[in-house]
Amino acid sequence: xxxxxxxxxxxxxxxxxxxxxxxxxxxxxxxxxxxxxxxxxxxxxxxxxxxxxxxxxxxxxxxxxxxxxxxxxxxxxxxxxxxxxxxxxxxxxxxxxxxxxxxxxxxxxxxxxxxxxxxxxxxxxxxxxxxxxxxxxxxxxxxxxxxxxxxxxxxxxxxxxxxxxxxxxxxxxxxxxxxxxxxxxxxxxxxxxxxxxxxxxxxxxxxxxxxxxxxxxxxxxxxxxxxxxxxxxxxxxxxxxxxxxxxxxxxxxxxxxxxxx
Amino acid sequence: xxxxxxxxxxxxxxxxxxxxxxxxxxxxxxxxxxxxxxxxxxxxxxxxxxxxxxxxxxxxxxxxxxxxxxxxxxxxxxxxxxxxxxxxxxxxxxxxxxxxxxxxxxxxxxxxxxxxxxxxxxxxxxxxxxxxxxxxxxxxxxxxxxxxxxxxxxxxxxxxxxxxxxxxxxxxxxxxxxxxxxxxxxxxxxxxxxxxxxxxxxxxxxxxxxxxxxxxxxxxxxxxxxxxxxxxxxxxxxxxxxxxxxxxxxxxxxxxxxxxx
Numbered sequence: 001x002x003x004x005x006x007x008x009x010x011x012x013x014x015x016x017x018x019x020x021x022x023x024x025x026x027x028x029x030x031x032x033x034x035x036x037x038x039x040x041x042x043x044x045x046x047x048x049x050x051x052x053x054x055x056x057x058x059x060x061x062x063x064x065x066x067x068x069x070x071x072x073x074x075x076x077x078x079x080x081x082x083x084x085x086x087x088x089x090x091x092x093x094x095x096x097x098x099x100x101x102x103x104x105x106x107x108x109x110x111x112x113x114x115x116x117x118x119x120x121x122x123x124x125x126x127x128x129x130x131x132x133x134x135x136x137x138x139x140x141x142x143x144x145x146x147x148x149x150x151x152x153x154x155x156x157x158x159x160x161x162x163x164x165x166x167x168x169x170x171x172x173x174x175x176x177x178x179x180x181x182x183x184x185x186x187x188x189x190x191x192x193x194x195x196x197x198x199x200x201x202x203x204x205x206x207x208x209x210x211x212x213x214x215x216x217x218x219x220x221x222x223x224x225x226x227x228x229x230x231x232x233x234x235x236x237x238x239x240x241x242x243x244x245x246x247x248x249x250x251x252x253x254x255x256x257x258x259x260x261x
Numbered sequence: 262x263x264x265x266x267x268x269x270x271x272x273x274x275x276x277x278x279x280x281x282x283x284x285x286x287x288x289x290x291x292x293x294x295x296x297x298x299x300x301x302x303x304x305x306x307x308x309x310x311x312x313x314x315x316x317x318x319x320x321x322x323x324x325x326x327x328x329x330x331x332x333x334x335x336x337x338x339x340x341x342x343x344x345x346x347x348x349x350x351x352x353x354x355x356x357x358x359x360x361x362x363x364x365x366x367x368x369x370x371x372x373x374x375x376x377x378x379x380x381x382x383x384x385x386x387x388x389x390x391x392x393x394x395x396x397x398x399x400x401x402x403x404x405x406x407x408x409x410x411x412x413x414x415x416x417x418x419x420x421x422x423x424x425x426x427x428x429x430x431x432x433x434x435x436x437x438x439x440x441x442x443x444x445x446x447x448x449x450x451x452x453x454x455x456x457x458x459x460x461x462x463x464x465x466x467x468x469x470x471x472x473x474x475x476x477x478x479x480x481x482x483x484x485x486x487x488x489x490x491x492x493x494x495x496x497x498x499x500x501x502x503x504x505x506x507x508x509x510x511x512x513x514x515x516x517x518x519x520x521x522x
Contacts (some may be wrong), residue, residue: 016341038490044397046311046334049310049312050307050310050311051310069339072338072339072342072343073307073334073335073339074334074336074338075338076337076338076339076341076342077333077334077335077336077337077338077339077341077342078270078330078333078334078337079361080337080338081333081337081338081361081362081417082333082415084359084361084362084411085361085411085415085416085417086415087416088361088364088411088413088415089413091414093363093364093393094361094362094363095358095362095363095393096358096359096361096362097344097356097357098342098357100342100345100346100349100355100357101342101345101355101356101357102354102355102402103349103354105394121334131400132354132356132400132402135396135397135400136397137397139392141363141393148342150345150346150349152349152350153350154343154346154347154349155346156342156343156346159377204463
């Protein structure tokens with residue numbers, strides 16, 4: 001059976017009109033599906049009002065104790081439940097989750113090497129508990145994940161939404177033909193970051209190596225592509241990277257973005 | 262089959278040591294169980310830091326637009342996921358929910374009469390969706406509810422945790438022998454509000470009428486008792502009101518608090 005694992009980025013979460021039309025398209029997707037949402041800037045805004053400073057080392061966000069509570073509130077509470085309530089209004093029977101719920105995504109607090117990232121969770125694919133997730137899908141629910149995991153010792157952890165998406169897609173590929181779709185605010189992987197229409201429609205390992213050599217890819221897209229190749233090598237049928245507004249075509253057989261294979 | 266529906270109040274949520282020992286006792290309860298937690302004062306504290314004023318009319322809290330976002334974050338995110346993560350650490354396979362998730366508790370925004378309570382949800386027992394909740398219990402999960410519902414149109418609503426507990430207990434009584442337990446920071450219903458040891462061990466309708474006549478009951482306990490009688494008249498086997506520290510005895514056949522029948 002086919003199943004879509006769909007990740008929607010923080011920039012879409014931050015744009016109410018785009019989010020609403022994305023959720024409409026998502027609700028219309030037939031068959032089993034799983035949504036993973038990013039966080040968006042709302043945690044930073046609420047954090048500023050609470051006097052919680054965003055800390056970065058070498059451009060990477062550090063999740064200190066105040067920040068993990070902040071993102072647990074904002075991503076796991078506000079954003080997740082608003083997405084669920086909107087999907088329910090669209091007659092999509094959503095259930096909002098973090099990786100702590102039903103222990104679906106246990107993680108390991110990232111070991112401190114040069115940088116102490118704080119309460120950031122790394123996922124070991126082998127540790128995923130797919131059975132309860134499959135039980136939810138089997139009764140017709142649409143799981144909606146916030147980008148949070150836990151360490152099994154009572155501590156919530158901050159985990160990249162792209163990584164959660166590829167991990168769940170990989171785990172679910174034991175039971176389904178999984179299509180993993182990354183939805184963001186670009187039409188796909190761009191040949192030229194300045195030109196929104198320069199979408200590369202197909203990327204395989206060989207093309208990827210050439211693109212890396214030519215240094216045309218933007219830094220932001222590299223982890224997405226690494227996650228995509230890792231997913232495909234672990235059993236996911238197909239990975240698509242495209243615009244949130246194109247999720248309808250990207251779930252109906254046509255490819256409006258970039259297909260990774 | 263026996264099932265416990267256990268509600269733990271905000272005062273316990275606000276007391277880390279009491280909460281931790283309560284969760285340990287809860288994790289040790291055998292068989293299917295559902296937890297409903299209150300909010301506690303943390304929403305007020307975070308609200309103050311965010312400049313969200315707590316508004317009351319005639320002593321009753323008003324949930325305006327800023328407040329429903331606040332409690333969705335704090336109760337549905339921070340408190341709910343911290344409880345779930347702690348239960349997971351205690352090997353209790355918890356799954357955190359609001360009434361919007363799986364559409365288990367649709368509600369109606371309270372009609373404006375003398376007072377506009379704002380985004381407060383009233384539950385119609387007939388509208389509850391118990392099937393997805395039973396599916397979670399059937400795979401061995403322990404559902405943990407925050408005191409939130411939704412209106413089915415995309416809006417989250419604030420709903421009293423005691424009412425959620427009695428509604429779920431009633432709905433589940435079609436499938437289980439339900440014991441509903443209200444855990445708070447008193448040993449039970451007190452004959453004398455000043456004397457913590459003046460627990461009334463048994464209350465039926467007749468005794469309740471007499472206590473009301475004598476005006477010995479505190480205002481706070483009246484809605485709990487009304488909820489308790491409503492639950493029993495709708496099929497719940499037994500309602501207990503007791504201290505959070507007594508949940509172990511109250512789930513093992515002895516009665517350490519007040520039994521309502």
